[in-house]
Every structure is written in C-alpha cells, then in structure tokens.
Amino acid sequence: MTTRPGNGAIQRGGGTLAAxxxxxxxxxxxLAVTNATVTTIAVDTLVFxxxxxxxxxxxxxxxxxxxxxxxxxxxxxxxxxxAARAWHLDGDTVFALLxxxxxxxxxxSVPLGLIALRVRRHTFVVITIAFFFIAQLAATNLSWTGxxxxxxxxxxxxxxxxxxxxxxxxxxALLVAATAASWLIRGSRFGLQLRAIRDDEDRAxxxxxxPMPVKLAAFVISAxxxxxxxxxxxxxxxxxxxxxxxxxxFDLSVVVMAFFGGLGTLSGPLLGALIIEPAQQWLxxxxxxxxxxEILLGALFLAVIxxxxxxxIPTAAEKIAALRARRRSVPAREAVPQAxxxxxxxx
Amino acid sequence: xxxxxxxEGVTKAFGGVQALxxxxxxxxxxxxxxxxxxxxxxxxxLFNIMTGYERVDAGDVYLGHRKxxxxxPQRVFALGIGRTFQLTRIFPRLTVLENMxxxxxHRSGRARNPLARxxxxxxxxxxxxxxxxxxxAGHAGALADTLSYGQRKLLELxxxxxADPAIVLLDEPAGGVNPSLIQHLAGRIRELNAAGTTFLIVxxxxxxxxxxxxxxxxxxxxxxxxxxxxxxxxSDPKVLDAYLGVAEEDDDAxxx
Numbered sequence: 001m002t003t004r005p006g007n008g009a010i011q012r013g014g015g016t017l018a019a020x021x022x023x024x025x026x027x028x029x030x031l032a033v034t035n036a037t038v039t040t041i042a043v044d045t046l047v048f049x050x051x052x053x054x055x056x057x058x059x060x061x062x063x064x065x066x067x068x069x070x071x072x073x074x075x076x077x078x079x080x081x082x083a084a085r086a087w088h089l090d091g092d093t094v095f096a097l098l099x100x101x102x103x104x105x106x107x108x109s110v111p112l113g114l115i116a117l118r119v120r121r122h123t124f125v126v127i128t129i130a131f132f133f134i135a136q137l138a139a140t141n142l143s144w145t146g147x148x149x150x151x152x153x154x155x156x157x158x159x160x161x162x163x164x165x166x167x168x169x170x171x172x173a174l175l176v177a178a179t180a181a182s183w184l185i186r187g188s189r190f191g192l193q194l195r196a197i198r199d200d201e202d203r204a205x206x207x208x209x210x211p212m213p214v215k216l217a218a219f220v221i222s223a224x225x226x227x228x229x230x231x232x233x234x235x236x237x238x239x240x241x242x243x244x245x246x247x248x249x250f251d252l253s254v255v256v257m258a259f260f261g262g263l264g265t266l267s268g269p270l271l272g273a274l275i276i277e278p279a280q281q282w283l284x285x286x287x288x289x290x291x292x293x294e295i296l297l298g299a300l301f302l303a304v305i306x307x308x309x310x311x312x313i314p315t316a317a318e319k320i321a322a323l324r325a326r327r328r329s330v331p332a333r334e335a336v337p338q339a340x341x342x343x344x345x346x347x
Numbered sequence: 348x349x350x351x352x353x354x355e356g357v358t359k360a361f362g363g364v365q366a367l368x369x370x371x372x373x374x375x376x377x378x379x380x381x382x383x384x385x386x387x388x389x390x391x392x393l394f395n396i397m398t399g400y401e402r403v404d405a406g407d408v409y410l411g412h413r414k415x416x417x418x419x420p421q422r423v424f425a426l427g428i429g430r431t432f433q434l435t436r437i438f439p440r441l442t443v444l445e446n447m448x449x450x451x452x453h454r455s456g457r458a459r460n461p462l463a464r465x466x467x468x469x470x471x472x473x474x475x476x477x478x479x480x481x482x483x484a485g486h487a488g489a490l491a492d493t494l495s496y497g498q499r500k501l502l503e504l505x506x507x508x509x510a511d512p513a514i515v516l517l518d519e520p521a522g523g524v525n526p527s528l529i530q531h532l533a534g535r536i537r538e539l540n541a542a543g544t545t546f547l548i549v550x551x552x553x554x555x556x557x558x559x560x561x562x563x564x565x566x567x568x569x570x571x572x573x574x575x576x577x578x579x580x581x582s583d584p585k586v587l588d589a590y591l592g593v594a595e596e597d598d599d600a601x602x603x
C-alpha cells in the first residue's frame with residue numbers, strides 16, 4: 001500500500017499476474033508431488049492459510065485483535081461432523097456441508113460480535129478468549145457433541161493413492177475465495193471504513209462511518225471462512241475432540257502468521273501461513289519432541305514483534321520503495337532526504 | 348429567526364465537576380460565530396455534546412427545527428454538522444486521499460454498494476479539489492502520518508469540508524499553527540462562509556476570533572457570561588473578569 005502512489009496501475013497489473021502464477025503453481029502441485037507426507041502438510045497449510053486470511057479480514061483491517069477465532073473453526077468442524085452423522089453423508093457429499101459450516105459459524109458470530117464489539121483493545125481481546133473457553137467447555141459437556149471423545153468424521157471413499165487430492169483442491173478453492181474476498185474488501189468502501197476504524201474509531205464515526213455494522217460485518221465474514229476451514233480440517237483429520245477443534249494454538253498460529261507476513265496487508269497472512277505452517281508440520285514430523293515446533297513458534301513470535309513489528313510484506317515494500325526513490329532521484333540531490341524521510345516516517 | 352444550530356439549557360457534569368450549567372448558545376445561518384472562554388470553561392464539552400460525542404444531563408440541541416440531542420456522531424455528521432478536534436485527529440495509516448474518501452462516502456445517500464471500490468472518479472475529483480483549496484493536494488498520495496502538524500490541521504479541515512456540511516465546528520483551528528498558516532486558514536474560512544457554510548469556532552487566539560467572527564459567545568465555568576458582536580465583547584467587564592479573575596467575582600464562580 002505504501003508503494004501505491006505513482007506507478008499503481010503497473011503494480012496492480014503485476015500483482016494480478018503474480019497471483020495467477022501462484023494459483024497455477026498451487027493447482028498443479030499435487031500432480032507433480034505425490035508424496036503423501038508432503039501433500040498432507042500441503043492440505044494443512046491451505047486450511048491454515050485460509051483461516052489466517054479470514055482472521056486478517058476482521059482483525060487485520062479493523063485492528064480488533066481476536067483471540068477467539070478457534071470458536072468458529074471448532075464450530076465449523078462440529079457442524080460438519082454432526083450434520084454428516086445426522087444425514088448419513090459420506091464421500092464427496094460431505095464437502096457440500098462446508099457452506100453450512102460457514103453459515104452456523106456466521107450465525108454464532110452475530111451475537112458474539114454484538115457483545116464483544118462493544119468494547120475495544122485489551123477488553124475485546126479478553127472477551128474473545130472468554131468465548132473460546134466457553135465454546136471448548138460447551139463442546140466437552142453438551143450431550144450432542146460427543147463429550148470429551150468428540151465426534152468422528154465419515155470415512156472418505158476414494159482411492160488411497162490420491163487420498164489427499166480432494167481435500168487439497170477444496171482447500172485451495174477456499175483459500176482462493178478467501179483471498180479474493182480479502183482483496184475485494186481491502187479496496188472497497190467497506191474496507192476503507194474498516195481501516196478508518198482501526199486508525200481512529202471515534203473520528204471515523206464523526207465522518208459518518210457507522211462503526212458497529214461495519215465491524216460486525218467484517219467479524220461475520222471472517223467467521224464464515226474460518227468455519228468452512230474448520231469443517232474441511234475436520235473431514236481431513238477424521239475426528240474432532242474439544243481440545244483440538246477448539247485449540248488455543250489455532251488462535252496463536254493464525255495470529256503469528258498474520259503478524260509475520262504483515263497485519264492488515266493482503267498477502268501478509270498468506271505468506272505467513274505458507275512459511276510457518278509447513279515449517280511447524282515438518283518439525284513435528286522430524287523431531288519426535290512435538291513441543292519443539294511450539295517453542296520455535298513462540299520464539300518466532302518474539303522475533304517478529306521485536307524485529308519486524310509490522311511484518312515482512314510492509315517492511316519489504318517500504319525498503320523497495322525507498323530504494324527505487326533513491327535510484328530515481330540520484331540526479332536531483334535535494335529529493336534524496338525527502339525520500340528517506342517518507343520511508344522512515346511510515347508506521 | 349431560528350438559529351441554524353442551537354444548544355438550549357444544556358447541562359453536563361463529569362462526576363462532581365459541573366462542566367456546563369444551563370448553557371444556551373445559538374449560531375445563525377450563514378455566520379461565523381466564535382466561542383471563547385478560559386481553559387476548562389466547557390467549550391469543548393459543548394462541542395462534544397453538539398456533535399454526539401457526549402450525552403447531555405439536561406437540555407437540548409437543535410439543528411434548525413430538528414432536535415438532535417444525544418444523537419450518535421455518525422448521525423449528527425449525516426445531518427450536516429462537521430467538526431474538527433482540538434488535538435488534531437487524522438487517520439495516520441491511510442493516505443491523505445483515503446482520509447478524504449472516508450468523509451465523501453455519505454454524500455449521495457446510503458443505498459450504495461459497499462463492495463464498490465472506494466472513491467469513484469467524481470468523489471476523487473471532489474476530494475482532490477478540496478485538497479487544492481486548502482493547499483495540501485501535493486501530498487494526496489502520501490501517508491497521513493508523514494504530514495506536519497500544520498498540514499494535519501489542514502487535512503482535518505479538508506475532510507470535514509469535503510462532505511459539504513451545513514455548519515462546521517472548529518476546535519482551536521489556529522492552536523500551535525504558524526502565523527502565515529493562520530492567515531491562510533482565516534482566508535479559507537471567509538471564502539467558504541461567503542459560499543454559504545456556517546462556522547462555530549472555539550479559539551484562544553483573540554485576533555483570529557475577533558477578526559473572523561460576527562458574533563462571539565463567552566463561556567465561564569460552564570455558563571454563558573456574555574454574547575454579542577466582537578466590539579462589545581472585547582470591552583465587556585464580565586469577559587475581562589472571566590479571563591483575568593477579579594476577586595469579587597469568585598463567589599459567583601463558586602457555582603461549580
């Protein structure tokens with residue numbers, strides 16, 4: 001965003017090309033790589049990337065940091081599980097339940113949003129954490145969620161050699177849709193209102209922005225995608241138990257991914273997820289100590305907050321812009337300090 | 348004649364502090380009105396109440412004949428009251444042009460596609476036109492965070508004005524601003540006023556207020572102690588008391 005002025009049209013065109021190239025590579029990836037271990041990590045990564053993009057649509061753009069999105073993830077998982085069991089669905093038809101998972105998560109997000117979005121900053125964060133614990137406890141104790149042993153997914157009925165492929169392509173479709181939604185929102189009137197709320201909510205209200213409907217809409221959209229990601233994850237894993245469907249590490253991972261790549265940017269959460277999730281999975285597979293990846297995740301979080309508080313994407317964009325400005329203005333010497341100042345002062 | 352903006356008998360307390368006590372202030376259509384008074388006399392509280400940022404304990408606010416008491420800020424703005432803040436508030440992580448586009452959205456009614464790209468051609472033209480007018484169009488693409496203090500003041504004024512409000516409330520527009528920029532601001536305000544915009548200005552810079560305003564209201568301890576043309580206000584003993592604090596007036600002031 002900081003690089004937009006000037007050659008915006010060219011960059012936007014380049015961005016579209018790059019996006020298409022990435023989608024094309026991701027689309028042929030399972031054809032080229034058939035190793036089940038790798039494709040399993042790939043599916044997991046797509047699920048988390050979609051969740052990170054969804055989280056960013058709300059928290060990144062509005063500045064309201066939610067640590068309770070696992071509520072929607074778990075709700076999606078349980079929705080698919082309970083609906084598939086009740087309606088005796090299996091095979092491909094289970095995927096048809098994903099919109100339902102998103103719908104149930106959305107329905108839940110409305111009352112939660114109306115409560116939590118009345119307060120700001122730390123209070124908001126704490127309330128979302130409280131929601132998270134309520135949801136986890138509810139899943140453990142309600143009669144229809146299967147208690148602590150959870151709920152089993154129907155067995156997929158397709159060929160074992162390409163077992164991961166359907167999950168992969170549904171995950172990819174979800175990720176592309178989430179990213180498209182994020183892109184559309186970011187450039188829109190609605191997105192501008194969200195970012196205005198992030199910078200100064202009261203001032204925005206004094207310019208005609210209605211904060212509650214705007215924040216709530218973003219919260220609900222974010223919940224829909226997170227719920228669908230949860231539903232897909234459930235079918236892929238094959239089981240939902242309360243402490244994994246409603247997992248505090250889910251919230252932490254999604255937040256680290258978004259912060260690492262760049263909070264509130266379009267590609268930041270995507271980049272964060274594509275790097276962090278495979279790294280975590282790989283570490284878990286290669287070192288029997290499963291806590292290693294969690295310790296490293298924590299260390300990475302520290303490093304990002306201390307060293308790259310704004311994330312990789314904004315920092316890199318700024319460096320490139322400053323470099324370009326310097327190169328362009330070498331003949332006109334008085335322009336140099338100006339370019340330097342602009343680069344420094346950007347938040 | 349009905350005033351364009353009128354606060355009638357407004358009373359407001361914060362805990363034990365009586366910020367406003369039965370305060371009545373009127374602004375006639377098409378004028379530039381001033382609101383002065385010592386620090387803590389309730390000027391900004393009155394602004395906050397007029398623009399929906401605070402609720403009244405008693406009294407009412409009218410815009411024309413319409414009662415707007417305790418309406419929310421977004422509603423008040425939509426009805427045609429724009430304001431700036433004493434401590435300038437802009438959106439630092441948006442570009443200057445994006446700052447402007449936040450305010451332009453409500454101009455043509457509410458039934459608009461929220462997913463349309465922010466700022467159509469006409470909106471952008473209008474926003475850039477206003478930035479030309481205030482003199483910061485050269486920074487349209489820059490992050491608002493990179494602006495200087497004076498430029499921020501101009502930006503806040505610009506995005507309030509771009510929505511074409513009927514009346515603009517300025518909270519210390521000249522505070523901390525260099526003399527040539529003050530002249531620039533005064534010129535812009537006069538020009539807009541000539542084109543039909545009404546102003547209510549809180550300001551401590553007396554030359555600025557007395558030079559611009561046709562009518563000045565003086566607040567002290569939350570009540571109106573004087574109101575009238577600047578020439579009369581300037582020599583009103585009660586105003587001098589309010590500012591200089593004559594001893595015998597202290598009992599009166601004990602109302603707080």
